Amino acid sequence: DSGVTQTPKHLITATGQRVTLRCSPRSGDLSVYWYQQSLDQGLQFLIQYYNGEERAKGNILERFSAQQFPDLHSELNLSSLELGDSALYFCASSVGAGLDNEQFFGPGTRLTVL
Amino acid sequence: DAKTTQPNSMESNEEEPVHLPCNHSTISGTDYIHWYRQLPSQGPEYVIHGLTSNVNNRMASLAIAEDRKSSTLILHRATLRDAAVYYCILRDEQAAGNKLTFGGGTRVLVKP
Numbered sequence: 194d195s196g197v198t199q200t201p202k203h204l205i206t207a208t209g210q211r212v213t214l215r216c217s218p219r220s221g222d223l224s225v226y227w228y229q230q231s232l233d234q235g236l237q238f239l240i241q242y243y244n245g246e247e248r249a250k251g252n253i254l255e256r257f258s259a260q261q262f263p264d265l266h267s268e269l270n271l272s273s274l275e276l277g278d279s280a281l282y283f284c285a286s287s288v289g290a291g292l293d294n295e296q297f298f299g300p301g302t303r304l305t306v307l
Numbered sequence: 308d309a310k311t312t313q314p315n316s317m318e319s320n321e322e323e324p325v326h327l328p329c330n331h332s333t334i335s336g337t338d339y340i341h342w343y344r345q346l347p348s349q350g351p352e353y354v355i356h357g358l359t360s361n362v363n364n365r366m367a368s369l370a371i372a373e374d375r376k377s378s379t380l381i382l383h384r385a386t387l388r389d390a391a392v393y394y395c396i397l398r399d400e401q402a403a404g405n406k407l408t409f410g411g412g413t414r415v416l417v418k419p
Contacts, residue, residue, distance in 0.1 A: 195350070226406065236351070236394075236409035249406055283350045290405055296343075298350030 196220065197299035199284050205305045211272040214302045218265055218286030224248070225267040226287075226296060227259055231280040242267055243290045274306045311395045316414040325382040327413050329395030332376045339398045340371060342380050343407065344391040351394065351409075354380065390417045 196219035206212055218225050227239040238251035242261035253259075256274075261267045271278060281301045287294040312330040319325040331340070342354040355362055355369045357378075362369045368381040382389055392412040398405060 195352070197350075224405075228407075228409075235411065236345075236407075238406040238408065241406060251406060285350070285407075287405075294405060295353040295356075296351075296407060298352065301350050 195297040195299060197284060197286050197297050199282075199299035199302050201302060202300070203303045203305075205307065206274060207307055208274055208276060210274050210306075211270065212274065212304065214269040214271070214282050214284075214304075216267045216269070216284030216286075216299060218267070218284075219297055222286035222288050222297070223265065224287045224290050224294070225261055225265070226285040227253075227267070227269050228283040228285065228298075229280050230283060230301075231277075234280075236283075239269070241290075248290060271304070276306050279304055279306045311397060311410055313393075313395050313410065313413045315411065316416065318416045318418060319382075319385045321387060321417055321419050322384050325385045325389070325415060325417075327380040327382075327393050327395075327415070328377065329379070330377045331395070331397055334375050334397060335399065337399065340369065340375075340378050341396045341398055341407070342367070342369065342393060343396065343409075344393045345412070346388075346391045351407075354393070356398075385415075385417045387417050387419060390415055 198217045223244045226241045230236045239253040241249040259269045283301045285296040285298045287296045341356040343351040345351045357369045370379045394412040
């Protein structure tokens, strides 16, 4: 158990819909990261927040957005869903934002878009 | 991000050592070498990291070539639980944030 929690575990929805994925980082961790894992693209970095502020952006679509709240939990919002958005979404956290900070990953949310 | 090259897969027998190579010929002086692994149906898990010197921890050892253009992750005695995809990742001090850029990784199969 990494200490990072993600809800829900599974999500099944239809094209065009909007969903929110939630992540609670390990206690004391200020950085939160979102990653997407699909069969054809592998594991891809989406976005990072550090202490409430966006720190780095990866290949995140404009239909996707995220935020980190004052209690440090984070939400990833996916809208106008397409079949290709079906994937595993992982949240990770780390104490700080330094390069030698280990990232702890949650169990993931499996999103299926029908 | 500097690129890494790893074999697609490797097999090992239980309780034998496993040496996982990683080539990173374009590594810069500020890049840290990180290894993560992903067990089936789980999120990635940190294994070890280093900059220039060899490193040991309870999970594995990391041997870094003198010119830093390659490294080897060593699992000293493979167990069935070590069957996973192992990712070698370079983390660039110059890049904004400290994201992990995953490649294809090496799928390790451990035979009993």
